Amino acid sequence: MHAFGQILKIETRLFLRDFGSPLTTVVLPLALLVVFGLIPAGRQPEEQFGDLSFIQYFAPSLLVITLAMSAVNILPTVLATYRERGVLRRLATTPASPAALLAAQLVISLATILVSAVLLIVVGRLAFDVPLPRRPLGFTLALVLGTAALLALGLLVAAVARTAKSAQGLAVPLFMAVMFFGGVYVPRFLLPDFLVRIGDYTPPGVQALLDAWTGTSPHPLHLGIMAVVALAAGATASKLFRWE
Amino acid sequence: MPVIEVTSLHKRYGDLVAVDDVSFTVAEGEIFGVLGPNGAGKTTTVECVAGLRVPDGGGVSVLGLDPRRDAAQLRQRVGVQLQESQLPDQLRVAEALDLYASFYRDPADPAHLIDTLGLGDKRNTAYKKLSGGQKQRLSIALALVGNPRVAILDELTTGLDPQSRRDTWTLIEQVRDSGVTIVLVTHFMEEAERLCDRVAVIDRGRVVALDSPAGLVSTVAPEQRIRFRPSASMDDRLLTDLPEVTAVQRTGSQVVVTGTGDVLHAVTSVLARNQIVAADLRLEQSTLDDAFVELTGRRPAE
Ligand SMILES: Nc1ncnc2c1ncn2[C@@H]1O[C@H](COP(=O)(O)OP(=O)(O)OP(=O)(O)O)[C@@H](O)[C@H]1O
Ligand SMILES: [Mg+2]
Numbered sequence: 001m002h003a004f005g006q007i008l009k010i011e012t013r014l015f016l017r018d019f020g021s022p023l024t025t026v027v028l029p030l031a032l033l034v035v036f037g038l039i040p041a042g043r044q045p046e047e048q049f050g051d052l053s054f055i056q057y058f059a060p061s062l063l064v065i066t067l068a069m070s071a072v073n074i075l076p077t078v079l080a081t082y083r084e085r086g087v088l089r090r091l092a093t094t095p096a097s098p099a100a101l102l103a104a105q106l107v108i109s110l111a112t113i114l115v116s117a118v119l120l121i122v123v124g125r126l127a128f129d130v131p132l133p134r135r136p137l138g139f140t141l142a143l144v145l146g147t148a149a150l151l152a153l154g155l156l157v158a159a160v161a162r163t164a165k166s167a168q169g170l171a172v173p174l175f176m177a178v179m180f181f182g183g184v185y186v187p188r189f190l191l192p193d194f195l196v197r198i199g200d201y202t203p204p205g206v207q208a209l210l211d212a213w214t215g216t217s218p219h220p221l222h223l224g225i226m227a228v229v230a231l232a233a234g235a236t237a238s239k240l241f242r243w244e
Numbered sequence: 245m246p247v248i249e250v251t252s253l254h255k256r257y258g259d260l261v262a263v264d265d266v267s268f269t270v271a272e273g274e275i276f277g278v279l280g281p282n283g284a285g286k287t288t289t290v291e292c293v294a295g296l297r298v299p300d301g302g303g304v305s306v307l308g309l310d311p312r313r314d315a316a317q318l319r320q321r322v323g324v325q326l327q328e329s330q331l332p333d334q335l336r337v338a339e340a341l342d343l344y345a346s347f348y349r350d351p352a353d354p355a356h357l358i359d360t361l362g363l364g365d366k367r368n369t370a371y372k373k374l375s376g377g378q379k380q381r382l383s384i385a386l387a388l389v390g391n392p393r394v395a396i397l398d399e400l401t402t403g404l405d406p407q408s409r410r411d412t413w414t415l416i417e418q419v420r421d422s423g424v425t426i427v428l429v430t431h432f433m434e435e436a437e438r439l440c441d442r443v444a445v446i447d448r449g450r451v452v453a454l455d456s457p458a459g460l461v462s463t464v465a466p467e468q469r470i471r472f473r474p475s476a477s478m479d480d481r482l483l484t485d486l487p488e489v490t491a492v493q494r495t496g497s498q499v500v501v502t503g504t505g506d507v508l509h510a511v512t513s514v515l516a517r518n519q520i521v522a523a524d525l526r527l528e529q530s531t532l533d534d535a536f537v538e539l540t541g542r543r544p545a546e
Pocket of ligand 1: 257280289
């Protein structure tokens with residue numbers, strides 16, 4: 001436990017030191033929220049968004065940026081790099097376990113996602129009249145399951161890839177798919193209906209987040225799919241994961 | 245009781261037999277060298293000893309512990325420097341040592357270790373910005389920071405400049421003098437001769453020789469060579485008649501005598517008796533290098 005605490009401390013420091021990571025996971029989504037929020041039209045309720053303002057409608061997609069970046073891009077790349085460079089092996093020669101390093105990375109991912117979610121919710125509420133999630137329980141559930149699904153996919157990439165390069169080769173397309181179907185590149189109201197439907201079931205499940213945020217309880221099927229992805233990918237990853 | 249006991253160790257990677265049949269013991273406080281050509285199975289052997297690899301056959305015991313079953317106890321007491329292992333790019337020297345020190349019940353003082361290994365002015369340097377030799381020294385420090393009872397060092401001084409290499413040797417001798425048992429994998433014969441009490445030469449997964457460095461040289465390559473220029477013409481038979489001499493050759497004005505035992509004394513006495521002065525006299529003794537080549541048919545890799 002002591003070793004885990006020390007590893008977590010150092011890994012957090014490394015995460016912050018490499019400032020591309022906090023920049024893309026926390027600062028970027030927040031900056032986008034502020035930019036869109038400062039455009040007056042972004043704050044007007046619109047019929048095409050079901051009487052939501054654009055930033056209300058788009059906020060869950062901003063959260064997708066954090067989730068995708070952290071869980072399917074940074075996490076697998078860091079783990080695969082550590083494995084390839086023998087960091088995990090060296091740790092295996094000490095009383096600390098390489099599993100502690102993996103756990104520390106997961107904690108950092110979770111913390112990043114939590115911080116970003118809180119910032120988006122609070123800043124949205126205080127500065128741009130985005131209401132707090134109307135269904136706190138449903139929102140929490142959607143966020144937890146969506147996060148679990150993406151982290152499991154990230155771990156699966158780390159498990160399947162032999163090298164850091166191949167981890168990136170797998171992570172980047174996955175990351176782009178998650179971002180695309182999460183409505184980040186093109187807001188979803190501009191996408192054809194069938195792509196939006198696919199997006200409903202693509203982790204982290206942006207529709208469930210939007211529903212819970214704006215007052216509809218999230219669709220059980222949307223949540224169920226996230227749980228299934230989390231379990232299936234997680235189980236496969238733990239089976240295939242190699243420490244060296 | 246030996247500190248390390250390896251009996252009939254066998255390890256395969258798929259079809260490839262990396263370690264065929266290796267046995268040796270290491271006594272407390274000993275510096276034990278493992279030599280052998282590339283791919284001989286040295287790393288695989290010591291990684292089995294460290295509990296990083298599971299042997300396919302044979303037994304390993306370290307400090308009376310089973311490296312797999314008693315892994316937790318073993319890791320507190322055994323420090324390992326892996327042949328290929330890096331650290332995160334942005335991790336700084338002092339951070340790495342403090343972190344690794346925190347894993348152990350009774351660690352060494354990281355700051356002191358940093359100074360001993362000549363990394364004092366690099367304590368706040370990121371791993372990525374260290375030179376190869378500095379990385380290597382950090383790696384040695386990490387293997388020693390837990391105050392181990394046994395240190396396993398795979399390619400201790402590979403990549404170090406001659407001065408750092410000598411400094412590292414001194415450090416290793418100090419560590420041994422404090423009672424630590426050391427297993428050293430090396431390609432440097434000079435290092436083995438200087439540091440090791442005994443060495444095992446491994447070739448193709450088997451121990452082909454196991455002795456003190458001097459013992460190896462005298463049994464495997466006992467020949468000595470004497471070169472000189474005689475001040476007067478002389479009959480080769482003066483020398484070939486000596487029991488210590490095995491061969492006499494001439495290259496130009498130079499005589500090259502090959503022999504064993506106390507050949508130098510025998511040759512100089514016979515020359516003195518015949519009033520011949522040996523100019524430019526040089527004695528070439530076999531080294532561990534010669535023994536290595538003799539045993540494995542290959543030059544030690546650099
Ligand atoms: N992880 C591995 N998977 C498959 N084969 C391996 C692995 N590690 C080593 N080998 C093979 O096992 C044999 C012994 O390797 P080992 O690393 O033990 O040699 P070594 O004596 O340490 O060599 P060197 O002096 O080059 O470090 C080699 O033929 C090598 O190719
Ligand atoms: Mg090796």
